Amino acid sequence: MMKKKILSAGLCLTMAVSLAGCASGTAAEPTTAAPSQAAESSSSAPETTAAPSPNAGISGTFTGTSAGMQGPVSVELTIEDGVITKAAVTESHETAGVCDVALERIPAQIVDYQTTTLDSVTGATFASRAIMRAADAAAEEAGMDMEALKARAYSAQPGVNQVWDTDILVIGGGGAGLSAATTAAQDGSRVILIEKSSFLGGNTMMAGGAYNAVDTEAQGSAILTEAQKNTLDTYLALDPSGESLKFDQFPQWQNVLTQLQTDIKDFYAANEGTTAGVDMPGFDSVSLHMWHIYTGGLRQLNDGTWTASDIDLAKTLAENALGSFEWLKTLGLDLTSGSDASLYTVLGAMWPRTHRFPAGTSLIDSLEEAAKTAGVDIYLETQAVSLLTDADGKVVGAQAEQADGTKVTVNTSQGVILASGGYCANAPMVKQYDKYWGDSLSDHTLTTNVGTNTGDGIVMAMDIGADTTGLEIAQMMPSSSALKGTMTDGLWGDASEQIWIDGSGNRFVNEYAERDVLTLASLEQENGIFYIIYAGQSDENGVCKGVGYDEAATFGANVAALAEGGHIWYGSTLAELAEASKTSAGGAAPAFTEEALRNTIGTYNSYVSAQKDDDFGKEVLSGFIDLEAIESDPNMGICISPRKASLHHTMGGVTINTDASVLDTDGNVIQGLWAAGEVTGGIHAGNRLGGNAEADIFTFGRIAGQNAAAAGK
Numbered sequence: 018m019m020k021k022k023i024l025s026a027g028l029c030l031t032m033a034v035s036l037a038g039c040a041s042g043t044a045a046e047p048t049t050a051a052p053s054q055a056a057e058s059s060s061s062a063p064e065t066t067a068a069p070s071p072n073a074g075i076s077g078t079f080t081g082t083s084a085g086m087q088g089p090v091s092v093e094l095t096i097e098d099g100v101i102t103k104a105a106v107t108e109s110h111e112t113a114g115v116c117d118v119a120l121e122r123i124p125a126q127i128v129d130y131q132t133t134t135l136d137s138v139t140g141a142t143f144a145s146r147a148i149m150r151a152a153d154a155a156a157e158e159a160g161m162d163m164e165a166l167k168a169r170a171y172s173a174q175p176g177v178n179q180v181w182d183t184d185i186l187v188i189g190g191g192g193a194g195l196s197a198a199t200t201a202a203q204d205g206s207r208v209i210l211i212e213k214s215s216f217l218g219g220n221t222m223m224a225g226g227a228y229n230a231v232d233t234e235a236q237g238s239a240i241l242t243e244a245q246k247n248t249l250d251t252y253l254a255l256d257p258s259g260e261s262l263k264f265d266q267f268p269q270w271q272n273v274l275t276q277l278q279t280d281i282k283d284f285y286a287a288n289e290g291t292t293a294g295v296d297m298p299g300f301d302s303v304s305l306h307m308w309h310i311y312t313g314g315l316r317q318l319n320d321g322t323w324t325a326s327d328i329d330l331a332k333t334l335a336e337n338a339l340g341s342f343e344w345l346k347t348l349g350l351d352l353t354s355g356s357d358a359s360l361y362t363v364l365g366a367m368w369p370r371t372h373r374f375p376a377g378t379s380l381i382d383s384l385e386e387a388a389k390t391a392g393v394d395i396y397l398e399t400q401a402v403s404l405l406t407d408a409d410g411k412v413v414g415a416q417a418e419q420a421d422g423t424k425v426t427v428n429t430s431q432g433v434i435l436a437s438g439g440y441c442a443n444a445p446m447v448k449q450y451d452k453y454w455g456d457s458l459s460d461h462t463l464t465t466n467v468g469t470n471t472g473d474g475i476v477m478a479m480d481i482g483a484d485t486t487g488l489e490i491a492q493m494m495p496s497s498s499a500l501k502g503t504m505t506d507g508l509w510g511d512a513s514e515q516i517w518i519d520g521s522g523n524r525f526v527n528e529y530a531e532r533d534v535l536t537l538a539s540l541e542q543e544n545g546i547f548y549i550i551y552a553g554q555s556d557e558n559g560v561c562k563g564v565g566y567d568e569a570a571t572f573g574a575n576v577a578a579l580a581e582g583g584h585i586w587y588g589s590t591l592a593e594l595a596e597a598s599k600t601s602a603g604g605a606a607p608a609f610t611e612e613a614l615r616n617t618i619g620t621y622n623s624y625v626s627a628q629k630d631d632d633f634g635k636e637v638l639s640g641f642i643d644l645e646a647i648e649s650d651p652n653m654g655i656c657i658s659p660r661k662a663s664l665h666h667t668m669g670g671v672t673i674n675t676d677a678s679v680l681d682t683d684g685n686v687i688q689g690l691w692a693a694g695e696v697t698g699g700i701h702a703g704n705r706l707g708g709n710a711e712a713d714i715f716t717f718g719r720i721a722g723q724n725a726a727a728a729g730k
Contacts, residue, residue, distance in 0.1 A: 072099030081154025140214030191219025193694025200722025239299030316703025365707030432689030440472030463502025487669030514640020522613030
């Protein structure tokens with residue numbers, strides 16, 4: 018007879034969880050079997066033919082349920098005379114790709130070791146514990162002796178110490194690490210990549226699919242809006258000697274403004290006779306991207322000092338991002354560019370140069386396949402713990418440890434590439450170095466990051482004398498889940514069309530601004546929660562479907578599920594939406610009035626029509642919400658999504674040059690050590706533009722791979 022028990026886990030969803038479905042943990046199993054690593058199998062498990070005496074006579078199938086990160090997790094136990102013969106996860110909403118190992122390994126080990134007390138899987142602690150709690154609930158329902166089950170608790174034991182030899186070791190299996198490893202292998206080097214999590218992808222797995230690149234061909238197929246032209250005109254009017262631009266402290270950037278003004282004038286001359294918003298093509302240039310990197314990242318710290326992007330790194334990024342995008346195409350990724358591209362503006366990007374990019378498991382699967390095809394050996398759940406140097410200070414390898422405690426020494430003939438990510442999943446470390454957010458941060462601030470992004474690579478590099486830069490600022494993602502801190506459970510489209518409102522239904526910020534500006538404004542709201550209005554075509558249930566940016570992003574467009582889960586409010590009319598807001602969503606219930614929403618939307622619509630925002634000066638305006646159509650068309654709907662800021666990206670890390678070589682505290686190159694991605698600092702200064710992270714990791718990942726491979730020639 019089937020029995021079911023719902024376990025009340027007593028979970029607090031406001032804890033510092035790190036990703037959509039999972040967080041960090043421990044256990045070991047590489048994708049490619051490590052040399053002489055002891056493989057875990059049921060042959061090493063205790064005999065299960067004789068049941069522990071306290072549970073003799075118990076038979077049947079029992080189901081328990083516990084709270085997972087994305088919803089309930091249910092486990093079904095089949096018990097025969099006190100022996101668990103089968104454990105299966107029958108319901109899970111956890112993130113695909115991130116929690117796959119936990120969903121497979123934990124049930125198998127429950128059977129192998131006849132216990133529900135096991136090691137959590139690295140990178141999937143939340144899911145691992147949810148599975149074990151659900152199994153506990155099923156075992157309790159069956160009447161099993163829980164103390165006897167706990168007494169059989171299993172933890173993996175270290176295997177024989179390993180020594181691996183290779184040309185290049187890549188530490189970290191996200192986008193930067195995979196691109197570096199693939200590039201180096203394609204250039205003829207033997208490459209080992211190690212990743213401490215149970216899955217590849219890191220923060221790249223959780224990214225929303227936004228890639229910034231200057232693409233003049235794609236811009237030629239677009240139309241420059243009136244608001245965009247107004248923005249370009251303001252750049253032309255800037256005085257290069259202006260004090261507010263901080264050229265007195267960062268004089269090297271003055272030439273970028275001069276070049277930008279020349280580029281804009283040349284563009285206008287080449288398109289004389291065209292009209293913005295009608296037939297004037299889109300515009301972009303390396304100088305414009307660099308200018309946005311500079312102004313977007315130019316920030317004053319709490320101690321009064323200013324920080325700005327390294328101009329050489331910024332130029333390298335702006336000049337090479339499109340080439341990296343094209344290189345990714347050669348790996349088999351489904352990308353569009355040139356005349357086929359549909360450029361948009363991801364939140365905080367400052368200009369419509371964002372290319373739609375694969376996200377989640379499809380991206381990482383393609384990158385993994387490309388790396389393996391190139392000959393890269395990949396080992397998961399293998400964490401680097403220190404870098405090895407020779408008598409001259411050259412990096413010659415690393416010490417690592419697998420999740421079962423097995424020690425690994427990796428010797429390299431050419432060196433090491435650090436691609437281990439940042440430290441936004443380590444809130445105490447962010448707080449330790451912070452000179453920007455102050456009391457807005459705590460040791461428990463939520464994060465969008467995978468739980469393994471704890472700054473390990475930065476610390477290892479510092480231990481051998483590497484310099485760091487920019488540790489004083491970590492970026493916060495303003496529009497994260499109000500409950501979890503993840504980039505899930507909500508709807509938010511192109512930045513140009515978003516309408517952000519406070520608890521009274523009033524706009525409070527320029528939605529096209531940089532992410533720290535948006536975050537600072539959102540933190541002033543009650544409990545730090547604000548709301549995004551989103552309208553679109555409705556589904557068969559009368560619920561507005563996600564359109565535009567949502568359909569390309571990992572947070573999905575299943576509005577019905579979001580509404581059912583209490584994450585958003587929706588209505589087929591504005592009155593229905595106002596009524597729906599009387600129920601809780603995202604942890605807050607401001608109960609918006611129809612009148613307040615109608616006034617705010619009407620005012621915003623007038624700004625879109627005039628292409629001028631009289632309230633907040635929003636530079637690029639779109640997203641007209643046709644209330645009349647929504648009220649009369651059953652295929653239209655309107656939603657409100659509660660959001661809150663959480664830690665998202667660390668601006669600082671090890672100091673590199675344009676070759677991706679790591680520099681020591683005297684400014685000298687550390688031989689044999691390169692770095693790419695969020696483990697580095699200097700590119701983004703005080704605030705990273707939305708969409709620049711993907712461009713950064715693949716551009717500098719390729720550069721690091723090329724130069725590490727060249728060291729062997």
